[in-house]
Amino acid sequence: MGIYVVKRLLALIPVLLGVTILTFSIMHLSPGDPAKIILGSKATEESIRQLRAELGLDLPIYQQYLRWLGNILRGDWGRSIQMKMEVLPLILNRFGATLILTLASAGLATVFGVLSGIIAAQKKYTWIDRLLMLIVLVGFGMPVFWLGILLQITFGLKLNILPISGMYSPGQNGFLDLFKHLILPSISLAVGSGAIIARMTRSSMLEVFGQDYIRTARAKGLREKKVIYKHALKNAFIPIMTVIGMQIGFLLAGAVLVEMVFSWPGIGTLMVNGILARDFPLVQGIILFVATSYVLINLVVDILYAYLDPRISY
Amino acid sequence: MRWFFRVMITVFVLGAIVAGCSFNSPPQSAGENAAREKSIVIGLQAEPTSLDAHQISDYNSSRAAMEMYDQLVQFKDESTEIEPDLAEKWDVSKDGLEYTFYLRKDVKFHDGTPFNAEAVKFSIDRQIDPKHPYHDSGQFAYAEFTFGMVDHVEVVDEYTVKIVLKEPYAPFLSNLAMHAASIVSPTAVKQYGKDFSRHPVGTGPFKFVSWNPGVEVILEKNPEYFKGAPKIDKLIFKPITEDQTRLTELEAGNLDLIVNVPPDDLERLKADPNLQVIEQSGMHVWWTAFNTQKKPFNDVRVRQAVNYAINKEAIVNEILKGTGELANSPLPPSIWGHNPNVKNYEYNPEKAKQLLAEAGYPNGFEVTYGVPESGSGMQQPTTMAAAIQADLEKVGIRVKIQTFEWGSYLDKVFVPYDQQKDMDMHQMSWIGDNGDPDNFLYILFSSKQWPTAGFNDAYYKNEEVDKLLDEARVTNDKKKRTELYEKAQELILKDAPWIIVDHEKQIVVAQKNVKNFKLHPTGVFRFANVDVD
Numbered sequence: 001m002g003i004y005v006v007k008r009l010l011a012l013i014p015v016l017l018g019v020t021i022l023t024f025s026i027m028h029l030s031p032g033d034p035a036k037i038i039l040g041s042k043a044t045e046e047s048i049r050q051l052r053a054e055l056g057l058d059l060p061i062y063q064q065y066l067r068w069l070g071n072i073l074r075g076d077w078g079r080s081i082q083m084k085m086e087v088l089p090l091i092l093n094r095f096g097a098t099l100i101l102t103l104a105s106a107g108l109a110t111v112f113g114v115l116s117g118i119i120a121a122q123k124k125y126t127w128i129d130r131l132l133m134l135i136v137l138v139g140f141g142m143p144v145f146w147l148g149i150l151l152q153i154t155f156g157l158k159l160n161i162l163p164i165s166g167m168y169s170p171g172q173n174g175f176l177d178l179f180k181h182l183i184l185p186s187i188s189l190a191v192g193s194g195a196i197i198a199r200m201t202r203s204s205m206l207e208v209f210g211q212d213y214i215r216t217a218r219a220k221g222l223r224e225k226k227v228i229y230k231h232a233l234k235n236a237f238i239p240i241m242t243v244i245g246m247q248i249g250f251l252l253a254g255a256v257l258v259e260m261v262f263s264w265p266g267i268g269t270l271m272v273n274g275i276l277a278r279d280f281p282l283v284q285g286i287i288l289f290v291a292t293s294y295v296l297i298n299l300v301v302d303i304l305y306a307y308l309d310p311r312i313s314y
Numbered sequence: 315m316r317w318f319f320r321v322m323i324t325v326f327v328l329g330a331i332v333a334g335c336s337f338n339s340p341p342q343s344a345g346e347n348a349a350r351e352k353s354i355v356i357g358l359q360a361e362p363t364s365l366d367a368h369q370i371s372d373y374n375s376s377r378a379a380m381e382m383y384d385q386l387v388q389f390k391d392e393s394t395e396i397e398p399d400l401a402e403k404w405d406v407s408k409d410g411l412e413y414t415f416y417l418r419k420d421v422k423f424h425d426g427t428p429f430n431a432e433a434v435k436f437s438i439d440r441q442i443d444p445k446h447p448y449h450d451s452g453q454f455a456y457a458e459f460t461f462g463m464v465d466h467v468e469v470v471d472e473y474t475v476k477i478v479l480k481e482p483y484a485p486f487l488s489n490l491a492m493h494a495a496s497i498v499s500p501t502a503v504k505q506y507g508k509d510f511s512r513h514p515v516g517t518g519p520f521k522f523v524s525w526n527p528g529v530e531v532i533l534e535k536n537p538e539y540f541k542g543a544p545k546i547d548k549l550i551f552k553p554i555t556e557d558q559t560r561l562t563e564l565e566a567g568n569l570d571l572i573v574n575v576p577p578d579d580l581e582r583l584k585a586d587p588n589l590q591v592i593e594q595s596g597m598h599v600w601w602t603a604f605n606t607q608k609k610p611f612n613d614v615r616v617r618q619a620v621n622y623a624i625n626k627e628a629i630v631n632e633i634l635k636g637t638g639e640l641a642n643s644p645l646p647p648s649i650w651g652h653n654p655n656v657k658n659y660e661y662n663p664e665k666a667k668q669l670l671a672e673a674g675y676p677n678g679f680e681v682t683y684g685v686p687e688s689g690s691g692m693q694q695p696t697t698m699a700a701a702i703q704a705d706l707e708k709v710g711i712r713v714k715i716q717t718f719e720w721g722s723y724l725d726k727v728f729v730p731y732d733q734q735k736d737m738d739m740h741q742m743s744w745i746g747d748n749g750d751p752d753n754f755l756y757i758l759f760s761s762k763q764w765p766t767a768g769f770n771d772a773y774y775k776n777e778e779v780d781k782l783l784d785e786a787r788v789t790n791d792k793k794k795r796t797e798l799y800e801k802a803q804e805l806i807l808k809d810a811p812w813i814i815v816d817h818e819k820q821i822v823v824a825q826k827n828v829k830n831f832k833l834h835p836t837g838v839f840r841f842a843n844v845d846v847d
Binding site for chain 1: 353355360361363364369372452453508511526527528529530532550552553554555556558559562563565566568721725766
């Protein structure tokens with residue numbers, strides 16, 4: 001197990017290096033001269049040339065990359081053009097909000113996905129199963145954007161029982177206030193992942209139901225509840241677990257749209273505003289940050305997977 | 315599964331405890347105060363980027379920040395004429411080089427620092443003098459524009475300050491009403507340095523309270539404001555990027571005022587008895603420029619013909635749905651010097667065909683039309699381009715639309731005239747800075763402003779216009795300047811270097827109980843006299 005973790009950590013190095021190369025190239029292949037953008041339309045040619053030299057934009061591309069990578073490793077992620085602040089503290093400051101939203105959605109998606117998956121498997125081919133799977137299908141295909149607006153209009157505007165947007169009411173920062181604000185965005189974000197988890201749970205449970213040990217458990221007169229939750233679910237949970245882990249990564253990236261709709265103050269809104277303002281250092285920083293977190297989450301899931309399932313040896 | 319429910323229950327219990335704590339913390343009297351407190355919550359389009367008046371370069375920041383600051387002079391309500399602010403009066407020397415300001419004596423910054431001539435000198439030198447000890451406390455995007463013509467600033471005595479220019483420049487007084495000319499507390503800049511943008515201190519009607527990133531900016535009233543305390547206790551600015559979400563929040567009553575309303579919703583909102591729609595034409599103009607140095611648009615008859623061929627009114631009504639005001643001149647009517655007597659070309663396809671025939675193009679011709687996908691002030695570029703293309707088709711001109719991403723578009727537009735290969739005509743817009751006619755007419759039509767030196771993207775050149783604009787620049791007599799600009803507008807309209815379409819309106823929607831809110835052409839919000847029922 002220890003060797004496996006070390007191996008996996010070493011394997012991260014080329015992956016992360018790849019991430020930095022990709023991030024760097026994306027930003028440098030996109031049109032527009034950063035120096036011109038920083039100085040604005042009223043800048044003189046001379047001051048643009050000066051800033052280009054200052055930023056190292058006149059160096060060969062590989063030197064620019066190495067310089068940038070060196071700064072990144074030292075924790076200097078550059079300065080946001082738009083927000084006039086260091087990029088890394090700016091991202092860390094907003095990442096908390098994204099993490100809260102992502103984890104709440106992951107929790108919701110897991111609870112509802114697993115429960116409806118189990119029920120559908122239990123009642124397979126009945127109308128309950130069909131209805132649940134229909135809901136799952138609709139949920140999977142529903143655009144997050146549209147669902148978000150629908151929820152806002154229904155629960156915020158018409159019924160007026162939940163906040164429509166933001167993370168806190170003006171001037172507040174209590175937990176209950178946060179909790180209320182979290183409900184609609186986390187539902188919008190959870191629906192898609194919940195649907196995938198439900199489908200996975202259903203098929204995984206059905207597969208387990210066919211196994212000999214379940215038949216044995218039933219034959220020896222165990223209560224059905226115990227059969228399902230104790231014997232079947234435990235064995236069906238490993239593939240479900242993998243899907244949940246993958247979904248957390250997707251949720252993290254998918255939070256952008258939900259954050260926009262609900263003006264949730266996470267890195268998603270920060271990035272969209274950065275793109276609109278052509279804030280290269282900021283956008284580059286966020287892409288790098290999200291990509292790195294994605295890689296790290298996958299690592300944690302893989303390690304957990306190996307830990308949970310002793311049959312898998314590496 | 316039981317572990318899962320246990321975790322959920324623990325989370326709820328912990329949450330309830332945390333929530334309970336935070337509910338207990340505010341003392342009883344705060345609740346009573348809250349009941350009496352008057353606040354206005356404003357939905358902005360994006361988060362402010364800086365609250366340092368000298369660093370601001372976007373509307374969201376200026377709207378949230380500018381109520382904390384004053385300038386030596388200010389724009390009058392609803393126009394760009396100048397009136398006294400922190401300076402009670404001023405003299406301009408005969409040669410137009412020296413501006414002497416006599417300052418108010420009863421003003422203090424929010425942090426208690428007294429306002430005086432030193433503070434004025436500090437506020438300007440901080441931006442323009444690279445050797446100033448606090449020059450590195452920010453990036454001053456507007457310094458060159460606002461103070462580029464300033465030679466130096468002199469403190470004459472505690473309440474008199476003299477600004478000396480390098481050369482006469484009539485619009486200078488207008489520059490002094492802009493955000494970069496705000497007077498900031500020297501004590502606060504010295505204390506916070508680069509972080510001044512997050513701890514702003516001015517002399518304005520509202521004081522800074524807090525900035526929660528991505529969530530809100532809160533200001534409170536300055537009871538000692540020298541023009542009298544505002545009627546509102548608190549201003550709260552919330553960034554909500556999605557137009558639809560901002561609107562829903564307003565309709566639910568959680569916001570008092572919002573900006574950037576989707577055009578399609580405007581009719582419905584005007585009919586809503588709980589809301590008011592407030593409009594004002596801004597310092598904006600949208601146009602399509604011809605490359606006047608190249609065939610076929612080097613012939614004035616062709617440019618006029620194209621102008622006659624386009625139904626501008628239909629564009630404003632059908633596409634912009636009234637969010638723009640039909641333009642008769644490149645200079646918006648909210649700016650002094652606007653000539654109400656010049657006429658834009660009316661829709662007359664027959665006349666267009668006739669002019670084309672006269673110019674030697676009875677069967678029309680083919681041109682490429684450069685269009686950006688988006689961009690600040692560009693309204694609905696592709697839809698508007700399609701309408702223009704369809705109108706020109708009717709008089710035999712075949713238009714090939716070329717779309718570009720905004721960044722690369724700018725790189726293609728602002729090149730020397732003979733290097734402009736991808737387009738014969740293209741779209742552009744301009745948002746004014748200081749409300750002086752010079753800021754529109756000189757910058758957009760002087761032959762000294764041909765790209766890459768400046769913004770004259772039609773490569774327009776008319777020696778008579780050049781003379782008028784040059785003269786108006788150095789004349790301090792406003793009446794004389796107005797005449798010069800009115801004449802210039804006549805000549806420009808006749809030469810038709812552009813298809814002038816509209817001035818984008820600023821539109822805010824507010825709750826009915828918000829009183830006395832007026833939009834200003836500069837886009838800055840003013841809350842000093844605003845009240846709520």
